Amino acid sequence: MAMGALLLGLTACGTSGTGNADGAGGRTVTTKFGKVSVPEKPKRVVALGWGDAETALALGVQPVGQSDWLAFGGDGLGPWAEGRYTKSPKKIGTLEPEYEKIADLQPDLILDTKSSGARERYETLKKIAPTVGVPKGSDQFQISWEQQTKLVAKALGREERARRLIAGNERAFAEAVKAHPEFQGKTVTLGSRTADAYGAYVRGGGRVDFVERLGFRNNPKVEARAGKNFSIPVARENLDLLDADLTVVSPIGVTAEKVRKDPLFRAVPSVRKGHSVVFDDKKLSSAFATDSVLSTPYAVKKVVPVFADALKK
CATH class of the missing domain: 3.40.50.1980 (Nitrogenase molybdenum iron protein domain)
Structure with a gap:
């Protein structure tokens, strides 16, 4: 029609x-x-x-x-x-x-x-x-x-109820920041992998907002390429762009195993050092991606420990 x-x-x-x-x-x-x-x-x-x-x-x-x-x-x-x-x-x-x-x-x-x-x-x-x-x-x-x-x-x-919900989430972030001072100032790349290509998220979207509230800095090299979209494409021959103190990748339509076994991904310095996370639990990646007032506390509770473990390696 x-x-x-x-x-x-x-x-x-x-x-x-x-x-x-x-x-x-x-x-x-x-x-x-x-x-x-x-x-x-x-x-x-x-x-x-x-x-x-x-x-x-x-x-x-x-x-x-x-x-x-x-x-x-x-x-x-x-x-x-x-x-x-x-x-x-x-x-x-x-x-x-x-x-x-x-x-x-x-x-x-x-x-x-x-x-x-x-x-x-x-x-x-x-x-x-x-x-x-x-x-x-x-x-x-x-x-x-x-x-x-x-x-x-x-x-x-429902503004009053919203204020209470927001305050509760802010407390959850404050507690996570206090518990993980090692996050402060560390760079992070939030990447994605589809069947066809890699990408990286830029400031303005929920994923980057989430990690910045924890004290991370989004990868400056990624930010330098930001446009109007919420992410940028990353060519396979340029996967070193994903390198940061912590590299996080969300598989979209592919398995986590496919990402982990990709030789070019494994060659990224942060990945070689073990400072990477490839989400293989849909609940975790979905909570992180949804970034709603309800999913955020769940992500703080479940995802933050995963980030902390990857930085320790």
Whole structure:
């Protein structure tokens, strides 16, 4: 279906059809695409962005629909958030949302705070219901768990609960920093390996935010190549770019064993010294990647010891 026809169809079947500050609503939220008016007490929330559903659940709101970014199955939640639904949500696609399915849910609010930040996506969603997309000044999944929590809380009118959640997470980080002074000032590379290529994450995304809160510095050589995206490609012939005091790699669509056995990866200085982590536990890598207000404490508890052990080698 052509985009124009789809927009017309969605406007017809959507609930409010307004995603801007001129619509009737109880509060106004500022996003990349301007101010959005949302209902005083939204009752039918669809959570599309990565971690948006977990954030809404942490704030006491159960979405009627959500995306399952890491293919957890079930209610689409990691183990740190299981059991929070009393009624399972409808599943919605991730990179390409199923707009008609969203419209059928008759939402009065759509959350899409951690997503591509593409205007076409936003313009389509706001035809269905007021849509709180990526925050002002952000783009392409570049939002921390703290920013996401504040933005979703503002949309849901749950700011006080958000402050308590954020304070709890900050205490968890403070305790980890106190327990691991060896992290301070150490460089870290957060890499990825897909079936086709390697990559490395840059500042602005949740993964780098996580390690920086622990005292690490993201690899300066990686940062020097940063663009608008949340990661940079790393050519196989240039894998030494991954070298740092600690090198962490998340396999995506490949096994950890394939990464570990790659002779070029094994030749990276930090890997040769044993100062590397290749996630082979999906729970750990998923918690680290999701970077939500619920997954972060789990990651602090489970991932931090893994980093500490790798630095000791």
